[in-house]
Amino acid sequence: MPTFKLVVAYDGTGLVGWQRQAAGVSVQGLLEEALGALEGRAVPVAGAGRTDAGVHAIGQVASVSIDRAIDGSALVAAINARLPAAVRVLEAHEVPTTFHARFDARSKTYRYRVWNGAIANPFERQYSWHVPGPPLNVDAMAAAAALLEGRHDFAAMQATGSDAKTTERVVFLSRVHYGNALLRDAALITYEVTGSGFLRHMVRAIAGTLVDVGRGRHLPEDVSAMLASKDRGRAGPTAPAEGLFLVRVDYDHP
Amino acid sequence: MPTFKLVVAYDGTGLVGWQRQAAGVSVQGLLEEALGALEGRAVPVAGAGRTDAGVHAIGQVASVSIDRAIDGSALVAAINARLPAAVRVLEAHEVPTTFHARFDARSKTYRYRVWNGAIANPFERQYSWHVPGPPLNVDAMAAAAALLEGRHDFAAMQATGSDAKTTERVVFLSRVHYGNALLRDAALITYEVTGSGFLRHMVRAIAGTLVDVGRGRHLPEDVSAMLASKDRGRAGPTAPAEGLFLVRVDYDHP
Numbered sequence: 083m084p085t086f087k088l089v090v091a092y093d094g095t096g097l098v099g100w101q102r103q104a105a106g107v108s109v110q111g112l113l114e115e116a117l118g119a120l121e122g123r124a125v126p127v128a129g130a131g132r133t134d135a136g137v138h139a140i141g142q143v144a145s146v147s148i149d150r151a152i153d154g155s156a157l158v159a160a161i162n163a164r165l166p167a168a169v170r171v172l173e174a175h176e177v178p179t180t181f182h183a184r185f186d187a188r189s190k191t192y193r194y195r196v197w198n199g200a201i202a203n204p205f206e207r208q209y210s211w212h213v214p215g216p217p218l219n220v221d222a223m224a225a226a227a228a229l230l231e232g233r234h235d236f237a238a239m240q241a242t243g244s245d246a247k248t249t250e251r252v253v254f255l256s257r258v259h260y261g262n263a264l265l266r267d268a269a270l271i272t273y274e275v276t277g278s279g280f281l282r283h284m285v286r287a288i289a290g291t292l293v294d295v296g297r298g299r300h301l302p303e304d305v306s307a308m309l310a311s312k313d314r315g316r317a318g319p320t321a322p323a324e325g326l327f328l329v330r331v332d333y334d335h336p
Numbered sequence: 337m338p339t340f341k342l343v344v345a346y347d348g349t350g351l352v353g354w355q356r357q358a359a360g361v362s363v364q365g366l367l368e369e370a371l372g373a374l375e376g377r378a379v380p381v382a383g384a385g386r387t388d389a390g391v392h393a394i395g396q397v398a399s400v401s402i403d404r405a406i407d408g409s410a411l412v413a414a415i416n417a418r419l420p421a422a423v424r425v426l427e428a429h430e431v432p433t434t435f436h437a438r439f440d441a442r443s444k445t446y447r448y449r450v451w452n453g454a455i456a457n458p459f460e461r462q463y464s465w466h467v468p469g470p471p472l473n474v475d476a477m478a479a480a481a482a483l484l485e486g487r488h489d490f491a492a493m494q495a496t497g498s499d500a501k502t503t504e505r506v507v508f509l510s511r512v513h514y515g516n517a518l519l520r521d522a523a524l525i526t527y528e529v530t531g532s533g534f535l536r537h538m539v540r541a542i543a544g545t546l547v548d549v550g551r552g553r554h555l556p557e558d559v560s561a562m563l564a565s566k567d568r569g570r571a572g573p574t575a576p577a578e579g580l581f582l583v584r585v586d587y588d589h590p
Contacts, residue, residue: 093458138459158455167461201412204347205392205463207421 085147085181086157087333088113088127089173094138095208095324097168100129109133109169113144116164121148130183130331131190131280136323138209140193141172143331145183183331189254191276191330194289194321198296199268210270211289211325218296220271224258225302226295227273230288230309231256237312239288240281241320249312252278258292271296274329283320291318339401339435340411341587342367342381343427348392349462349578351422354383363387363423367398370418375402384437384585385444385534390577392463395426395445397585399437437585443508445530445584448543448575452550453522464524465543465579472550474525478512479556480549481527484542484563485510491566493542494535495574503566506532512546525550528583537574545572 090109098106102114110127117125130143152160154174161171195210197203202212230253237249254276261270273289291308294300300308300318308316344363352360356368364381371379384397406414408428415425449464451457456466484507491503508530515524527543545562548554554562554572562570 091458093461140459162455167456168458170455170458172455201416201424201426202421204345204422204424207347209459 083147083149083179084151084176085145085179086154086174087177087181087183088144088146088161088171090139090142090144090169090171092139092142092169093208094133094136095168097135099135099137100131100133100139100142106135109139109142110144112165112169113146113161113171116161117146117148119164120160121150123149128183130187131328133326133328134283134323137326137328138324139328141330142328143183143187143333145177145181147179186333187279187331188334189276189278189332190280190328191255191274191332192280192285193327193329194273194275194285195325195327196271196273196289196293196321197268198271201268203268206270208324211293211322213293215297217269218271218293219298220258220260220269220296222298222302223271223273223292223296226292226300226305227256227258227275227288229302229305230275234309235312236281236284236309238308238314238317239284239291240314241283241287242314244282246281249281251280251284254278256288285326286321286323287314287317287319289321289325293321294318337401337403337433338405338430339399339433340408340428341431341435341437342398342400342415342425344393344396344398344423344425346393346396346423347462348387348390349422351389353389353391354385354387354393354396360389363393363396364398366419366423367400367415367425370415371400371402373418374414375404377403382437384441385582387580387582388537388577391580391582392578393582395584396582397437397441397587399431399435401433440587441533441585442588443530443532443586444534444582445509445528445586446534446539447581447583448527448529448539449579449581450525450527450543450547450575451522452525455522457522460524462578465547465576467547469551471523472525472547473552474512474514474523474550476552476556477525477527477546477550480546480554480559481510481512481529481542483556483559484529488563489566490535490538490563492562492568492571493538493545494568495537495541496568498536500535503535505534505538508532510542539580540575540577541568541571543575543579547575548572
């Protein structure tokens, strides 16, 4: 019963997210149906991160145990043949049977994309948050982002009503990049964050806070006071799902 | 009755193309409805290029005459408020009343995007042609593309059954670019072409021919013989619509 580590990319537009739900199309459900058809039995698939409805992934990781001995690239082709084009398995590697995509993850990297320009970009409408108005202060956003690196209590930047046992997380890297824009007088601003783990809506709360800083509503250093307050109401809004990408999940042993 | 030059971007996915059709949603139809609602009368809109169903635009140009005196940026906002997010007017400039987006165009620039990798990219599925298999020979494609520059008869690279009066066109620039890929072991290959005018399906026929050259089915220099033959059957297939973008339309007087 070999176990495989799958690397999965998906366009989350119109999906209910990673996790199987009572209604709607989920990535987990699609993978479980594809593998179930291959194996002729129910095949549970575990994902590294539970991306929300509308959130995308370039490098989600899933683990699955199947009955047959099969080559990784043959498994990729067999699963992809049973998936819609919005979801693709990029890689499949046989791993020790003890491997679990979620429990063994050492770090995850997310990217949040902001389209900052008066006019929305039709090609970015499902892949970024459109922030109109004057240009954001990207230097201030970068300074605020850097203050999030390290071990902090992120209670002020999680979904309200969450019941995580501990709200302390370690952020290894928290950086803002400034991209070239497809359209004139507009900019693509990208936030990338790598951490040991993330609370529910944490990256989107950080992104909403960074945009508030970019708008001049807060100074970069205010971010530290927000964290210390542990008060969700002090930080910025939860940025919309469509700007968020799960980029990578790293493990101690590949 | 001021005349405006509009610059328009659209995600062509699910649209029937630029031109109003008996059924389906067209960009021209959307603009005419938005302007009709603003003006309280039927407002005809002329486009520089009739993009086909599924083809995208970053810089389509349209001309329209309206009754009211209005500032360009106010007109942009008023039209965009009445359009779906997939279509955006980027600019509106008042021009001489004799201006016509199509008849006055001096050159147009199109881009064709090819995703060359074993596994399709979910984020490129509506914006590129997925060409699986071994890496395309990009140098050969670039050499073939360069041979298309100049004045040529493009009868071999137009939609079959076209009734264009003349099939001679001038190509000012015809270049292949090699982009970095989002996913491993894959490449984004971009073809960009600027010309005085284009026959129906001409850019897509060129793209299909260049991919055939990249696959080694033809030598770069075979492209000249294809043109000389004036035989559509000699050139490559018509590449799919979703990889094509109308990038820019240029005029003698802005």
